[in-house]
Amino acid sequence: xxxxxxxxxxxxxxxxGGVGVLPTDTVYGLVACATNQAAVxxxxxxKQRERKPGTIVAASIDQLVxxxxxxxYLTAVEPWWPNSLSVVIPTGDLLEYLHQGVDSLAIRIPKDxxxxxxxxxxxxxxxxxxxxxGEPTANNLDEAYAYxxxxxxxxxxxxxxxxxxxxxxxxxxxxxxxxxxxxxxxxDENGRIAKS
Numbered sequence: 001x002x003x004x005x006x007x008x009x010x011x012x013x014x015x016x017g018g019v020g021v022l023p024t025d026t027v028y029g030l031v032a033c034a035t036n037q038a039a040v041x042x043x044x045x046x047k048q049r050e051r052k053p054g055t056i057v058a059a060s061i062d063q064l065v066x067x068x069x070x071x072x073y074l075t076a077v078e079p080w081w082p083n084s085l086s087v088v089i090p091t092g093d094l095l096e097y098l099h100q101g102v103d104s105l106a107i108r109i110p111k112d113x114x115x116x117x118x119x120x121x122x123x124x125x126x127x128x129x130x131x132x133x134g135e136p137t138a139n140n141l142d143e144a145y146a147y148x149x150x151x152x153x154x155x156x157x158x159x160x161x162x163x164x165x166x167x168x169x170x171x172x173x174x175x176x177x178x179x180x181x182x183x184x185x186x187x188d189e190n191g192r193i194a195k196s
Contacts, residue, residue, distance in 0.1 A: 005154040011121045021130045021144045023158025025110035026167050028138045029127035037097045053099045054128035055106040059119035081109035084184035088171040
């Protein structure tokens with residue numbers, strides 16, 4: 001039996017240190033509050049991740065700054081948000097439990113209103129696609145439950161997300177945009193968001 005929750009119930013569980021599965025702006029994600037080290041550590045253990053940190057999603061630049069990310073790293077990419085576009089930025093020696101020693105994190109400010117509403121209540125979340133290592137991302141709650149069962153505290157149903165793409169991931173190196181993964185927001189060869 002899936003421990004299905006409403007969005008409001010999920011927010012309460014996250015704020016109390018829980019880990020769960022909910023629809024993000026792109027695909028179903030395994031999520032935990034970024035400020036809760038124990039919850040983040042548990043999320044990474046569920047995904048069997050070492051030195052491969054998840055993505056930080058936040059409601060605003062201010063939330064990211066409050067988390068400890070330097071505003072100067074965010075200024076250049078702020079015009080791209082909100083969007084399903086994750087940007088890998090340096091973190092320095094801050095937030096090691098989040099970045100797992102790689103000294104950078106992928107971050108984004110999503111456009112999705114439901115996710116924005118959650119983030120305004122929880123603060124930044126760490127998210128990683130809802131799947132076991134090397135397996136396809138869950139398209140619905142049944143698939144997510146097959147991966148995680150009762151190892152997570154809640155599931156929020158967003159219906160089928162089949163055909164949805166993960167976020168586009170980019171990194172800025174010497175003012176040049178390097179596309180690490182093409183996804184929901186296409187980037188052209190000049191490093192601009194392609195016209196759809």
